[in-house]
Amino acid sequence: MTTPVTRRRTVTARIDDADAVGSAPAPAAYTATVYMNTHRDNFDGYEPHHPLAAATRPDGTPLRLVFRASDRIRSHEAAAEATFEVGNHQGADDNGQRWPGNIRSVSVGDVIKITGPDARTVHLRVDSYGFSPVPEPTTLVPLTDPRTTHRD
Template identity: 65%
Template sequence: MTRPYTVSARITTTDAVGITPTTGPTTGPDLFTVTVYMNTHRDNFDGYQPGHPLAAATHPDGTPLRLVFNASTRIHDHEAAASATFTVGNHVQADDHGQTWPDDIRPVSVGDVIKITTPGHWIIHLQLDPVGFTPVPEPTDLTALAGTSATSRL
């Protein structure tokens, strides 16, 4: 089985660095920032396929829900950040800035895509597999940011 080509990119934008009211800094020299794209395809539990529609998990006001993890011996690479995201997204613990997964958004599950911005501003997208993660190209079928009430029905 061949894997699809993946692309990593270093993107420096003015909106990549900021402060949000609930999480503090959204990126920095020692932070992994994560956005979860919920797979909204009817067969989402069969895994993500390019072309499946995805909706970003958001706060009630429509701003993206970003999880933030400090680079450490526990979170030392993108896969460790993805694993920590799965833990937070299944209501087990909070991210490193105290943010928990909202109760009205379904848990992170197989078929979802996790976007990780590393401390060096490299961006990688990982699909959640039944066991582990697989790099995927940047998704192109993103729906409008879904508020928590819309995402809870996913």
């Protein structure tokens, strides 16, 4: 003889997860934001009191360049070098984004903020040759008209 058993109802839901088995994780990447030095002596290099303005898209959102970690991009400094190249109209980032024509080129005295795949963020000053680490800038101003800063 059989005895009826009542089973609890269960609900099954599908959860999309980037870390699910069989899905590829997002590639490790470096993200760069350029802060344009708007001080009148910006070519003399960046000083902590100099006002900086983030390079922005036409809609006012910050322009962020992305470089996937690779044999070429293995450090914050390498990502800064790639940012400098894009910022001087020498190609595009890894998403195909080019430097806007209405914003001056990246120059000595600017600061590049790089966030790496390890979530560590560094700020690098553009020097005459290479880059130097600097503390996080505190004097940020809006980039009201990118043409009012110097153009090279």
